[in-house]
Amino acid sequence: MHVRKSMIAAAAAACLAVGLATAAQAQTITIGLGTEPTSIDPHYHNLGPNNQIAQHIFSRLIEQDHKQRLLPGLATEWKAVDDTTWEFKLRKGVKFHDGSEFNVDDVLFSMERAAAHPNAKSSFKLYSHGGEKTYERVDDYTFRVKTPAPYPLMAVDLSNVHIVSDKSKGHWEGDFNNGSQAAGTGPYKFVRWVKGEILEFERNESYWGKKPHWKHVVIKPIKSSPSRLAALLAGDVDFIDQVPTIDVAGLKKNPKVSLSQGISNRVIYLHLDQSRDVTPFAKGLKGEEIKNPFKDVRVRKAISKAINRDLIIERVMEGIAVPAGQLLPDGFFGVSDKLKPDAYDPKGAKKLLAAAGYPDGFQTTLHGPNDRYINDAKIAEAVAQMLSRVGIRTTPETMPKSVYFKRAKNGGPAKPPEFSFMLVGWGSGTGEASSPLRSLLATYSKEKSWGPSNRGLYSNPKMDEVLTQALATVDDAKRAALLAKATEIALGQDMGLIPLHYQVNTWAARKGLKYLARTDERTVAYDIVPE
Amino acid sequence: MTVFIIRRLLQSLMVVVVMSFIVFGGVNIVGDPVEMMVSDEATQEERDKVIRSMGLDQPWYVQYGRFVAGALEGNLGKSFVYGEPALEIIVHRIPATFELALAALLMAVVIGIPLGVYAGLRPDTPLSKTIMAGSILGFSLPTFWVGLMFIMIFAVMLGWLPSTGRGDTVPLLGIDVSFLTLDGLSHLILPALNLALFKISLVIRLTRAGTREVVHQDYIKFARAKGLSDARVVLVHLMKNIMIPVVTVLGLEFGGLIAFSVVTESVFAWPGMGKLIIDSIQSLDRPVIVAYLMIIVLIFVIINLVVDVLYSILDPRVRLSDVKS
Numbered sequence: 127m128h129v130r131k132s133m134i135a136a137a138a139a140a141c142l143a144v145g146l147a148t149a150a151q152a153q154t155i156t157i158g159l160g161t162e163p164t165s166i167d168p169h170y171h172n173l174g175p176n177n178q179i180a181q182h183i184f185s186r187l188i189e190q191d192h193k194q195r196l197l198p199g200l201a202t203e204w205k206a207v208d209d210t211t212w213e214f215k216l217r218k219g220v221k222f223h224d225g226s227e228f229n230v231d232d233v234l235f236s237m238e239r240a241a242a243h244p245n246a247k248s249s250f251k252l253y254s255h256g257g258e259k260t261y262e263r264v265d266d267y268t269f270r271v272k273t274p275a276p277y278p279l280m281a282v283d284l285s286n287v288h289i290v291s292d293k294s295k296g297h298w299e300g301d302f303n304n305g306s307q308a309a310g311t312g313p314y315k316f317v318r319w320v321k322g323e324i325l326e327f328e329r330n331e332s333y334w335g336k337k338p339h340w341k342h343v344v345i346k347p348i349k350s351s352p353s354r355l356a357a358l359l360a361g362d363v364d365f366i367d368q369v370p371t372i373d374v375a376g377l378k379k380n381p382k383v384s385l386s387q388g389i390s391n392r393v394i395y396l397h398l399d400q401s402r403d404v405t406p407f408a409k410g411l412k413g414e415e416i417k418n419p420f421k422d423v424r425v426r427k428a429i430s431k432a433i434n435r436d437l438i439i440e441r442v443m444e445g446i447a448v449p450a451g452q453l454l455p456d457g458f459f460g461v462s463d464k465l466k467p468d469a470y471d472p473k474g475a476k477k478l479l480a481a482a483g484y485p486d487g488f489q490t491t492l493h494g495p496n497d498r499y500i501n502d503a504k505i506a507e508a509v510a511q512m513l514s515r516v517g518i519r520t521t522p523e524t525m526p527k528s529v530y531f532k533r534a535k536n537g538g539p540a541k542p543p544e545f546s547f548m549l550v551g552w553g554s555g556t557g558e559a560s561s562p563l564r565s566l567l568a569t570y571s572k573e574k575s576w577g578p579s580n581r582g583l584y585s586n587p588k589m590d591e592v593l594t595q596a597l598a599t600v601d602d603a604k605r606a607a608l609l610a611k612a613t614e615i616a617l618g619q620d621m622g623l624i625p626l627h628y629q630v631n632t633w634a635a636r637k638g639l640k641y642l643a644r645t646d647e648r649t650v651a652y653d654i655v656p657e
Numbered sequence: 658m659t660v661f662i663i664r665r666l667l668q669s670l671m672v673v674v675v676m677s678f679i680v681f682g683g684v685n686i687v688g689d690p691v692e693m694m695v696s697d698e699a700t701q702e703e704r705d706k707v708i709r710s711m712g713l714d715q716p717w718y719v720q721y722g723r724f725v726a727g728a729l730e731g732n733l734g735k736s737f738v739y740g741e742p743a744l745e746i747i748v749h750r751i752p753a754t755f756e757l758a759l760a761a762l763l764m765a766v767v768i769g770i771p772l773g774v775y776a777g778l779r780p781d782t783p784l785s786k787t788i789m790a791g792s793i794l795g796f797s798l799p800t801f802w803v804g805l806m807f808i809m810i811f812a813v814m815l816g817w818l819p820s821t822g823r824g825d826t827v828p829l830l831g832i833d834v835s836f837l838t839l840d841g842l843s844h845l846i847l848p849a850l851n852l853a854l855f856k857i858s859l860v861i862r863l864t865r866a867g868t869r870e871v872v873h874q875d876y877i878k879f880a881r882a883k884g885l886s887d888a889r890v891v892l893v894h895l896m897k898n899i900m901i902p903v904v905t906v907l908g909l910e911f912g913g914l915i916a917f918s919v920v921t922e923s924v925f926a927w928p929g930m931g932k933l934i935i936d937s938i939q940s941l942d943r944p945v946i947v948a949y950l951m952i953i954v955l956i957f958v959i960i961n962l963v964v965d966v967l968y969s970i971l972d973p974r975v976r977l978s979d980v981k982s
Contacts, residue, residue: 246710247707247710322750346926348821356812356821360816528939529687575700575701
């Protein structure tokens with residue numbers, strides 16, 4: 127009895143609370159997120175969940191829209207003065223949330239802070255000082271950036287660094303982490319953050335850009351996907367991210383929910399060991415040692431042909447993914463229009479295997495994470511079955527990402543990953559093709575910081591040369607063509623890695639709201655608007 | 658009794674020291690926190706900097722030495738993920754978890770004992786059989802499934818209670834509690850009941866078994882023969898004698914409620930320690946894992962001590978010096 131009484135009382139109270147809150151609610155949006163930031167400090171950790179929160183509070187010199195196209199932010203215009211010098215003009219009359227005026231000193235301070243943060247768990251130095259940038263103050267609203275060599279990624283780089291007020295000098299942690307010092311120039315002001323519970327923003331009425339629709343934003347971290355979905359269906363939140371693929375079909379029929387879907391910049395692909403002569407996870411059919419089959423381009427091409435990408439998407443991904451033939455989907459900067467996803471062709475695959483000297487196939491193990499990408503473990507299982515069908519007897523082995531990425535770590539040719547055949551994903555932070563080319567396919571070089579995630583240790587000097595040339599070409603059209611050419615060499619010709627599909631992300635909102643699905647997978651309150 | 662308590666505290670200290678070594682060694686074997694932490698695009702220079710800032714460039718015994726030195730000053734290290742003192746992060750989460758665990762414990766006692774006594778006194782009525790059948794369900798249904806069902810029924814379909822999260826809080830003696838606000842209470846009911854379900858079933862079974870045994874004892878018959886009312890016989894003579902196993906088990910289970918409310922906290926997005934530890938394990942936040950387990954060890958030690966003291970109060974025959982721990 128006790129329980130029932132208190133339940134009725136609570137239910138009555140909840141109804142009352144809802145009634146009272148309705149007036150304020152029209153201005154408020156409550157968002158259930160699958161991730162939580164680790165800090166409000168925009169220079170602490172270069173990580174999606176942190177960056178998506180930071181971009182509510184802080185502006186950048188150059189903003190990225192939902193398709194990662196560059197838009198003027200705190201900089202109104204920028205141009206290359208000569209091959210190695212860029213000039214940026216800043217917006218005038220912008221105020222920080224604490225009332226102080228924005229000028230060039232804040233920019234210079236922010237760039238230094240981004241690079242020098244002592245506790246950063248991945249600083250933004252890559253963007254603020256990559257390519258050996260040096261900054262030069264011209265006047266209160268103009269500055270120049272110089273690099274020793276031509277540096278075409280200037281604008282993209284600077285679109286990744288958030289600008290803080292130079293008053294925050296010396297605030298590295300504590301107040302900055304928990305947000306109470308967090309004064310930016312962004313569309314929302316920080317209100318409060320209780321870790322694991324709630325994060326609140328209030329609209330910045332003097333925002334320099336387009337005024338966001340919602341006066342209050344309440345963000346609740348709900349990591350468990352079914353619970354997050356239930357919170358939406360129960361009306362406790364208006365909007366959620368990371369809708370599980372398995373629920374999408376059901377939600378499409380639900381009249382109370384509207385879905386937004388968009389292709390992401392994340393490609394799911396297979397890495398194959400191309401450095402060792404004998405690789406630990408490739409054996410002959412009787413378990414005898416064989417030379418590394420993945421070094422043969424015919425074997426790599428055979429694997430690609432043996433995979434039925436459409437079937438994986440239909441069965442494993444519930445139709446929510448796009449087959450991939452290169453590193454970024456169509457429409458991104460630097461993609462090739464010649465590369466298409468390989469068609470499913472088991473006969474062709476067998477022929478190639480026979481030509482490579484494996485008419486009966488061989489044995490291997492495909493390693494992958496099971497809690498990192500959408501349906502990652504199931505994809506690995508499906509791929510393994512498809513390969514087994516053409517004779518490559520593949521055992522899938524998946525593990526938690528915390529274990530997987532240590533063992534799949536690439537330490538260069540001297541310390542290659544433990545695995546021979548790996549499932550991984552890559553999201554292009556810059557929104558163009560040089561990011562995956564440089565990280566996944568360029569020849570490993572610690573000094574140049576090339577190929578840190580080239581877990582297969584693919585290497586082709588010709589590709590490196592074209593990429594080097596692209597990274598030094600300021601002219602956009604020429605650079606795009608060079609990047610496309612580099613991709614054609616690395617994938618079309620060499621099949622240095624095997625792309626499977628591009629992830630498609632799904633957001634769900636209560637009926638009446640819509641969201642501009644972002645390719646960078648972020649959830650941003652000001653992009654949620656009434657229909 | 659003082660000697661007993663002092664001896665127990667010293668033993669506990671040993672346990673804590675040994676635990677710290679095992680836990681510290683254990684988490685250092687698994688995974689690479691740097692790989693989990695840094696951005697994919699980070700340069701080698703950047704990685705080296707992160708490794709140094711987390712002290713991972715040192716061999717494990719130096720890391721352990723630093724940890725012990727810090728721990729003696731009450732500093733259990735800085736969270737890798739949040740960059741703030743691990744102890745502080747955990748302490749912030751303690752009130753939410755304690756509130757949930759206490760609410761569940763209260764439900765277990767308030768619901769479990771009367772039902773158990775009833776089922777023990779009238780074992781053959783249909784209601785008793787229903788209670789016992791229900792307790793089997795309470796034992797065997799998986800917590801996460803029941804939690805999701807609660808959310809589906811009470812939040813999504815009926816709309817009576819909120820689905821997830823913790824409601825409004827008010828400070829009580831400097832600690833933020835939610836059970837004093839209506840909104841907070843409505844958020845508390847479902848997760849607490851979810852967490853309590855197993856305990857309720859446990860208490861029902863223990864109480865019923867105790868009741869059936871005690872009800873045939875001579876002193877109960879004598880009490881009845883004296884003409885005492887049913888209420889007095891049950892509430893005083895019977896209850897007192899069935900409480901010892903119930904208190905023991907609840908005491909131990911309370912530790913479990915605090916330490917392992919992980920599933921319930923995850924399903925209901927309850928901002929407690931259980932959710933924190935799961936997140937920390939997934940992101941290999943070693944300092945938080947170690948600090949959390951140290952705190953849990955302390956809590957268990959204290960609960961065991963309290964249970965022993967409660968024994969001596971409930972049963973005068975038990976003298977603390979006689980209890981070998």
